[in-house]
Amino acid sequence: MKSPTPALPTLNKITFYLLGAPLLVAIPILAYAEVDDVSQPTTSTLEHIVVHAQKTPQNLQDVPVAVTALSGKDLVETVSRDVFDLQNYVPAFGAFQNQSVTNSGFSIRGIGTSSQNFGFESSVGLYVDGVYRSRQNALINDVVDIESIEVLRGPQGTLFGKNTAAGAMTLTTTPPSHNDRDGFAEAIVGNDALVRLSAGSSFSLVEDILALRLSGFTSHSDGFITDKESGKTLNNRNRSAIKAQLLYTPSDSVSVKVIADYGELDERCCGALTYQNNIQANQVEGKFGTDALLLQPPFDATVYGREDFYRFNTSLSQTPISQMEDKGLSVQVDFDINKAWHLVSISAYRAFDSLDSVDTDFSNADLLNATNDAQQQSFSQELRLHYRSGVLEGLIGAYYYSQNLDLTFDTTTQADFSVFFNAVAGDLLPLANAIDELSALTSGLIAPSASPAPPNTAFIHNADQEQDSFAVFTQFDWRFSDMLTLTSGLRFTQEKKTIKGQFDEQGPGIDGLEQDPTKWPNINIALLGLQEIGAALAQGDFPSQSSLNAIAPFQQTGWGYFFFGSAAVMPRPDLNESIEDDQLTGTVKLAYHPQDNTLAYASFATGYKAGGTNTDRILPGLSPLFNAEKSRSTEVGIKHDFEDVGLRVNAAAHYTKIQDFQATTFTGTGFNLQNAGDIAVRGIELEATWLITSNTELHANASRTLANFDEFKQGTCWVAYTWHTGIDDPGRVNPGDPFCARDGDRVGFEPQNSLSLMLNHHFALGNYPLTASIDYQYTGDVFLDDANDPYKYSGAFSQFNARLRVKITQWDSEIIAWSRNLFDEQYVARSGFDVPVQTGKIMAYPGAPRSFGVTFRKTF
Template sequence: MKKLLPKHTLVALGVSLGIAASCTPSLAYSQDSALEHITVQAQKTSQNLQEVPVAVTALSGDDLIETVVKDVFDLQNYVPAFGAFQNQSVTNSGFSIRGIGTSSQNFGFESSVGLYVDGVYRSRQNALINDLVDIAAIEVLRGPQGTLFGKNTAAGAMTLTSVAPSHTDTDGFVEVLAGNDSLLRVSAGASFSLVDDILAMRISGFKTDGDGYITDATSGQSLNNKNRSAIKAQWLYTPTKSVSVRIIADYGELNERCCGALTWQNNFQANDIPGKFGTDALLSQPTFNATIYSNDDFFDFTTSLSQPPISKMEDKGVSGQIEVALNEQWSLVGITAYRAFDSIDIVDTDFSDADLLTATNDAKQQSFSQELRLHYKSDKIRGLVGAYYFSQNLDLTFNTTTQSAFDSFFSIAGAELLPLANAIDGLSAATGGLIAPSGVAAPSNTVFMHTANQEQDSVAFFAQADWLLSDTITLTTGMRFTDEKKSIAGRYTEQGPGIDGLSGAPESRPNIGAAVTALNDIGVALNTGTAISPTSLNALAPFQQAGWGYFFLGSSAVLPRPDLNEAIDDSQLTGTIKLAYQANKNQLIYASLASGYKAGGTNTDRILPSLDATFEAEKARSAEIGLKQDWPDYGVRVNVAAHYSTIEDFQATTFTGTGFNLQNAGDIHVKGLELETTWLMSANTELQLIASRTLANFDTFKQGTCWVAYSWHTGIDDPGRASPADPYCARDGDRVGFEPQNSLSIMLNHHFLVASYDATISADYQYTGEVYLDDSNDPYKQSGSYEIINARLSLQLEEWDTEIIVWARNLLDEEYIARSGFDVPVQEGKLMAYPGAPRSYGISVRNRF
């Protein structure tokens, strides 16, 4: 936060640092204006933010400190058209830009928002959820960034830069942050000069603990708790003025109970169909005696589970960056990195305290990347050429296990199948066991396993140049070629009482109609003394194997399928062209065309055999016009951008209650307007307004997910269904899920003196419009708009180099859903959703040395 010197001398007021103003560690202020000169790396070279023809928001490490941003999910207040949300576990977080984002539930599914830490691409979005400690700058680039940042930037890119080692002895810190729910974070960092002006080292780290805000009534434990830590060591070697080598090694781990989902709509009884009862009515009875919740209980933040969720992660890596200034015009940059990410998630997938289903997801990823860039600059041309290589291996084991009460649950829930099983048992008794009895329909403690091993290699070549056509006009051109190869080997097995492996062959699947006909034919044969047809016996055989009931759950999570061996080989050409007009140093007008893509992939989930295990690349094309305008005499800055994008083969995933529907949806279009405004109202007061209007809709989506809960409760079928037997529904014209159309943030900072100490009071207001909780546009999955207010009071104790901040987030305790909800497995008509965090408050004390 920019502070006032004694005697009310304003050193620097700018884009509200307490309110997410754009800034980086290297801030320089002009003499005739208090508006900041903000240096960004949006085009992989240092430039003034107001001279970059890209819609980018930048925040410095001081911003994160002053606004008490504890992780990336807190950034939504301060970046237009940006969203961050978390799903079933800590491993499954997601980011979106301009209405386009990706849930990382499926490990074969890559992000639409490219994430980079110290120049290194992170393939899993969860790699960024750990506390933002010792960060120098964050930049969020909106719109396709396929030229310089490559694949998986169809929506945009986010870059994080750590504080670098230095030879100064004044860049160390120790911070203690404490809050409600027993939150305690201790963090520290410091640089050390090992060889004067040649070799410096920096060590930083943190440890965070805290209770969660959701209570599991069964265990008494809190969910969404905090238990995470990380350490980072860096070395900066500068043997000459023209050579710089930076080595970074980091290790982080997390062990938490996340994430708590609450009942948004139960299915005890259908809302509009009298006498129709669902699984909640069954589970509330003996022998289950489950605790049933309704929407009225949602914001009590209480649930009941047979076991709390478990999320564990271990993230580690090492990278090296070398920069060599060859001469005044040419320089070379190389970044080499190795990363390993291991995670295990255990989830009670029936989301109740009945012992029905549990799932374990154990994943291990290793990646290697190498980037090499050659930069050039002269009076008329600035540019770079480069090459990039990325390789990753993924080993995944995903198990769904039926618990002790599942067979009883199925026997009652699937009561319409019992007469058929009883008839087979009666026939077996009548023949003295000559015809085998029915098998146990859904034996408990059965494990449905699948393993997946995915390998991928990506190679890219790219170039971009700024052509300074005149003193006021700059033309930017860029192009990137990417070749992507992926292969996956998957195996699907079943283990449990009496199950040697359910067959996925069509002739081995139970067919009710064929079995009824067979029973009649066998009855006739027994009465007439004729031979029993082998065809009839074959029709009964599937019902005589243990686990035959699983075929009628309609669940891709348990339905057998053949082993998987698939591969994709894809190449894409992306690029950009931008024209910028800068009449003077205070105004930039630009127009740009850009393309990007998200790589195709392989579905690592246990899916229906009828679904394609691979999906094609997602391709984005965007047009944007923008204005960046400063009025230094009035202390006003206005940055505005209008954009229109089309995305072909959009990769969509929606949980249907019986599995994930992951596929290329078709085409979508996105259009919108973004505004970032700063007004230095006085020497002591600054105001910032951030607003966005984003319209994201499917042009074509023929095989979309159908309504589930709404249809169950009302009897009204999805209008997108072509025929009653069609398992898919057209979503043409529907909104893309998870994303609000309107958002607004207003931030106010006021600086004043308290007994000669600098103080700042800050308030943030955030409005988020209504959203659909997934892409199905089920009317029951529409969540209303909400408003949040954050507040802070900071005090600078300069003689002790200490800052104290008293803070509160969601000050008025607004109740809202955190953008995501789902149909509960094997419980049609029931919806769960993830609540937004209630009010939190605390104090932060930071000492610099």
Template sequence: MPPHAHADENALSTPHNKKALEHIVVQAQKTSQNLQDVPVAVTALSGQDLVETVSRDVFDLQNYVPAFGAFQNQSVTNSGFSIRGIGTSSQNFGFESSVGLYVDGVYRARQNALINDLVDIESIEVLRGPQGTLFGKNTAAGAMTLTTVAPSHDERDGFAEAIIGNDNLVRLSAGSSFSLIDDVLAMRVSGFSSHSDGFITDERSGQTLNNRNRSAIKAQLLYTPTDEISVRLIADYGELDERCCGALTFQNNIQANDIAGKFGTDALLLQLPFNATIYGRDNFYDYKTSLSQTPLSKMEDKGLSVQVDVALNKAWDLVSISAYRAFDSLDTVDTDFSDADLLTATNDAKQQSFSQEIRLHYTSEDVRGLIGVYYYSQNLDLTFDTTTQDDFSAFFNAAAPDLLPLANAINELSAVTSGFIAPAAAPAPSGTAFAHSAYQEQDSIALFSQLDWLLNSDFTLTTGLRYTREEKSIVGAYDEQGPGIDGLTQDPAQWPNVGRAVFGLQNIAAALAAGQAPTAQSLNAIAPFQQAGWGYFFLGSAAVMPRPDLNEELDDSQLTGTVKLAYHPNDNTLTYASFATGYKAGGTNTDRILPSLSPLFDAEKSRSAEIGIKHDFEEYGVRVNAAAHYTQISDFQATTFTGTGFNLQNAGDIIVKGVELEATWLMTENTKLHAVASRTLANFDEFKRGTCWVAYTWHTGIDDPGRVEPNDPFCSRDGDRVGFEPQNSLSLMLNHYFEVGNYPASASIDYQYTGDVFLDDANDPYKYADDFSLFNVRVSFTIPQWDSEIIAWSRNVFDEEYVARSGFDVPVQTGKIMAYPGAPRSFGVTFRKSF
């Protein structure tokens, strides 16, 4: 599937002369250029590419873009994207992304705002490497831009499409333009609705997980009063209400694998009163789970934008893009991932943003470029709570038997003293809610410019610079409410301490035996155990620890830029060398974290050197685009789930080096082969306070070699691989065009290889996933007289079993790992009509 960006999505995929390499127009440098003339590693896909490959969302694109990754975790709204081994999960709302996301020139701050279905798309461009000059903050790894089909006065730019597939998939979409005033005012309306069952079964509820239930609508106006002026108004609304995401048991902890007689929480949950359903690694590809709470994800995304283009004269053009966006999400997750009623979490987040970009473009014989200003403001309003459920109190008592003798001793003293000494309180009462809310405001402004200096007919020097100033503030409130609990104490001196309490009990017993009153010091030593909720202090999880409220501010400024030298010896060849910088903004941690940790984290900065070549062998019908890169990421923002919370910090440095290849071979007039390959080595160059192994150490007794001191809660990850990222990937796409009678047809087969990965940054040997290969097939049949096309398709046609690049340690269940399976075989038929 060679890309042909800015082709008409509504055109049918009829065969044409495949010996002519396509002229691909991209906007990678915010101006229209031939892809082969752009000194940037960029992949361009057209709307027709998406139709032909039945690519329904951004997650499908990683098959066709080198060194690009997309994945989901606990919920639909917890999505992440990566380029060249660098990315960010959106687990924490205070986090921003390493990959900048743009739709019709408007920045999308939340990565999960880009996961809806791809409908009525003109083009998608994925820019690899830092893009800090033209695209600004949060492009440390690269950027992705989506351009939708604009209104036109063309009488034949409409389409209607229906996709029907297994798991009761039904997706309906349509779009069309309407000329309201000839050559002056045009309107376009498009939308879709998509529904399907999931491929994971929740045996307790009988429902399927990872289903689809989403829809969107977009309305546009294009006003062109003169040849020099155009105004494009876009209003869009999308919503999603799904059961996602299904995590399955990758490693249970019924019994330690290499330590005889060591049993974990799964062994406990098998017994009364829990009678939980426990799965093992052998059940992973049964695609079954059993949960006490169905995971639910809801999203609402809407916005309004206005783009004004004015041709001031032959040399100068003005572009203005104004936008308002609102994004709401609500997630409910069974955070113990079992059908025992232990823990649930609810995350309710609301985001509003306004952006304004103004650019002046200049073109002359020797210089072309632009200068611009960009303003962005955003408000985040978050409410999050973790609540213990009906079985949690019994679970705590059974899982922490070492604490019960102390409570029993206090109860015995209470009985002896006829209640003068109060009894021990419930250590972890069910129905306790650990809630926190956070409100964050941010404002940023940037000035930027990029110029192409045409040194002579062969050489072009590009220079660019951007200055960004940003301010953020956060206020956070934390509370704990439950049976007998009205806020846990924040004073560490009053937290329960077993050693101190045992000493106090001994003194109390001795005093009572001597007929004396116990001292206040002795009574104070056991007092924390007489307050409901004292057991939560022993879980070691920040999610259930008290902490003071927050009121923090962050002020930051960054200078980013680029220098590129392009050599164009002939019409078919471009070689280039570039140096670029980018950054991901610093921020505020919106999670409940330990009071000892700072809620502020610094910006993540990237510096990258790249060399590349783009060459067309026209006589052979071959196009080769290749790049080699070296990137240093400093102050990398790392978040790793440890089973007791998310560890968020500036981790240190990452070194990424690699090579990428995109090649097209027009083998015959009717057959073409497209190849996409990457080799990406992303390793921590310095990461002294990383997360330690959890599951492997529990099962084997072998400590993490990165732990410097025996009791250190952190481990060095120096030299380890960056999690989630395969080192090798390869995609081959073979398309053959033919005719059946007088009807054009085509057959396609895709091969996709993805290398092995670690499922988090800790490189725990038990969180390792093997490489895998997938095959997709398609057969299309076109009926020109009806302007219609039928595509029969299947993804993962051989039903390969694989892990979808993410896993985690389960809360309060040390030694247990959950992971997300890749989708099994799917198949269906697409019916499409143009009009």
């Protein structure tokens, strides 16, 4: 079935932007056309880029993998302050964060994973200095003292430790050296009171034997969203980190690198704004929602609408809290056994603690608050034995990963919640009043009704998850000739996870809610009981025990919570579950070099993302376990350098089938987390570099990615659109079904089309070399979740970034004036959701408005 999709933006607007980009760069070029020529260290030949996409150094143009490589120099010159900025320069790549800054996530080729549930692992594996990171958190995203970043697209199910069903990202920090000229100090200042200071340098402790490198940063800024209630800004920056690396090289055949890092963060993130309110239904006359109620006393809340979305204002009873500590220690040993054999060992320990607190009614009414306090510790060990000869090159290896996760998640009702419940659940009050009248009539012999939803009630759940993963793998390149190479790889992975969960409810008069569904409050049974009690009393008889049992649930404090149907408040028995799984994945690639500057390749690869345990509080009767996500991908590509005209073109076409895709959508009552069925992804990608002149270069990348559910029978149904229009989700097979088929629908959060252009021009002003740069990025339309609710749709948008870089060679320094989102384009950051207990209301995360500033950088 297909959801209605609004029309795409007209081509005229896109064409205007594309034609305008070169003109904007031409302005500074013309302005300085008459200055004296100054020798400029520009690149007139295509760069030789070394990547480690196959765990060994290779020329990018010789690797039969769709991979984008960015150097530390690239990150500095483009003023890429975090991973989110990389979306401008990597095709079919997305980086996003939603409710908390400590939970960010990546997607590649339309496939990503929500970071909201700690039981999920990412479809895109993240590796920093060879160590797997299970949480793609904010401190990693600040790209400071980075030597290189590689983004591998497509399943990487052979060489990488875990979770490479969609792709992998590897970050390599600048290593220690004995070079006395590899230090830097950098300051970035900008609007919203941005100040980011960073520095790094190597120190030779024992010449050619022992070197130390220290680096770190601190970043502070105001946010771009204002909470009118507190006067504070949201989405601010307040983070810092430090890293120490020790490199020991006692001989030419042995090196030992020890890395220790620590970072901390304390921010107010992330601000969600009203995308659709529910004061009144848009197409159902006389239908009013919770916003109409919250406008009135005693709440007197501030209610916003879609027209306020890009004013970046909100009003909350509590500003969000995001805090974390991230630390780790790793040891990498490299040992050349002989000319043919090389051993690599990487051992790592990591600890990640986070605390998130969110006003989950997203208003300044005191209704709901949620707090997630989590601690993770992990240990990993990787061993690789590399072999190289004239016609054969490859490796065999083993990998072990162990992780413990402990979290406590609380949803707590606030001071206004009891009044709110009485207003929205008014149809239940006559029944409660009838019980109270019987109590008065019997002078209290029959107990009165209890408080249905007392404030300050905490719904607590604790989850303790243990995970062990073991894998053995091998991959070899078989060189049949100088032109033809066959790559084959295989990986066997064994996973085991266990979860223990405890659930409790605590509040005024509440010490746990009834877990037996037969004893939950039932309106129809209670009404029959009331009739029997009334009839007995009218005849002077004492009511039967069965009739008294019928109304007993309404005489227990907290009975109203059962009628919300929300997983966050429903009682359920404790958990003690486990899952075990074995998977065999691998790859076959055929690379053909008809000439030195051309590579054509075809590959088939499988990937695997482990199944897991749901660490959220979920509805009783739903399984806390979900199966592994498996992918099979076919890809063909070509990489060619037109050296005579300075043009490099890398292109790939791919088709991927994802089986048992792990999907989650927030419905307003809880997260619907399950294996969705099958997804088909097909697309094409293009990366190009053109050295137009010795001083002018153009970089371009484009992708078209079609990701659709082949089969998804138990998907999330439309919520807001149905409430506002009265039109039911066409995917609902039978009236009253809680799930809807999403067969044929688009995978949420991901654009189908993207295009990025970057034009750099090098020139001079007097004795100062300058570079003027402008980026253009087009991002296609998206649905803001997997439900494809027509009200959760965001159209395509375009952005420009601009930079002017001045080198001061006599000071070994440079100054970069920059602006991101130069024309202040308004857009949604890919994600939206239904608001808890406020049906018909949608919140979404806005994209950042225009920012600007200056970078000062000195090398020494």
